[in-house]
Amino acid sequence: MLHGVVVKAYNGFYYVQSEKLLLSCKVRGRFKKERFTLMVGDEVRCSLTGHNEGLIEEILPRRSLLRRPTVANVDQVVITFAAANPDISTTLVDKLLVLAESSHLSALLCINKSDLADSEELSRIITIYAAIGYPVLLTSVKTGQGMAELRQRLIGRVTAFAGPSGAGKSSLLNAVEPGLTLVTGEVSAKIGRGRHTTRYAQLLPLSGGGFVVDTPGFSATEFTELDPACLGLCFPEIAGLAGGCKFSTCLHDREPQCAVKDAVQTRDVELSRYESYKAILQELRDTKKGY
Ligand code: GDP
Numbered sequence: 001m002l003h004g005v006v007v008k009a010y011n012g013f014y015y016v017q018s019e020k021l022l023l024s025c026k027v028r029g030r031f032k033k034e035r036f037t038l039m040v041g042d043e044v045r046c047s048l049t050g051h052n053e054g055l056i057e058e059i060l061p062r063r064s065l066l067r068r069p070t071v072a073n074v075d076q077v078v079i080t081f082a083a084a085n086p087d088i089s090t091t092l093v094d095k096l097l098v099l100a101e102s103s104h105l106s107a108l109l110c111i112n113k114s115d116l117a118d119s120e121e122l123s124r125i126i127t128i129y130a131a132i133g134y135p136v137l138l139t140s141v142k143t144g145q146g147m148a149e150l151r152q153r154l155i156g157r158v159t160a161f162a163g164p165s166g167a168g169k170s171s172l173l174n175a176v177e178p179g180l181t182l183v184t185g186e187v188s189a190k191i192g193r194g195r196h197t198t199r200y201a202q203l204l205p206l207s208g209g210g211f212v213v214d215t216p217g218f219s220a221t222e223f224t225e226l227d228p229a230c231l232g233l234c235f236p237e238i239a240g241l242a243g244g245c246k247f248s249t250c251l252h253d254r255e256p257q258c259a260v261k262d263a264v265q266t267r268d269v270e271l272s273r274y275e276s277y278k279a280i281l282q283e284l285r286d287t288k289k290g291y
């Protein structure tokens, strides 16, 4: 039996990467139900039935599930922004962090185009996110800064990139492993298969081990499934303080005796983070009644 990862699903075939072998597989008949839930990223065991052909015999338990694109077992999201051109929006950084947190994925922040950076503004942003526990990587495809560390962080993991178009996601990936490029929003729109590219993501194997999802991860417009009461849990520094609020149901908005608002006053919680929290809370309230 070979152990592998489903890297692509197409026309009833599942392409399973097992070490250096790429097998085109069918699913064993008795897996009637699983067949419909099997997805890219799933780890499987399969038997060889011919030259580069196999039969999926067992689907191993799933560790995580990313939606849009739908990929199982993603380990981490590299939230990628450019130091300049386009400028960083901390609101968008925070929204993408919330999406990663709410999917229980670990996140790291990659600030690319460091060669174009205004170092003062940049160190302010790095400080904000490093202080609340997110690894921050400063990279430049142009000068090579940070590339070795990025490469290191991808080894043996399944990684999705996320971030605005133009940040350099495709360029970064191509620098990590020449020949690999992401199917970006613009490209998929141009060739008129935007929906398909998000529905049928593929995993790209890295030569050092590990995989990258070929379409950028979630976009920041998909908060509808998040309960407003859970939003605070997606901000590590807010989650850590919520126990000190007078009301256990405190949403840290208009409630009195709120430990989070106190911490914003004393600057123990960064104002931009709290403002992102409130902006997202408002979005969630707009889509859900009763809050
Ligand atoms: P994506 O939309 O996030 O995939 O971004 P791309 O990889 O397509 O990059 C957008 C543009 O930024 C391209 O013109 C790249 O050549 C450029 N670019 C990417 N990385 C860097 C970098 O580190 N420094 C500079 N100066 N330009 C970069």
Ligand code: ZN
Pocket (backbone or CB within 6 Å): 242, 245, 246, 250, 251, 252, 253, 255, 257, 258, 259, 260, 261
């Ligand atoms: Zn509170």
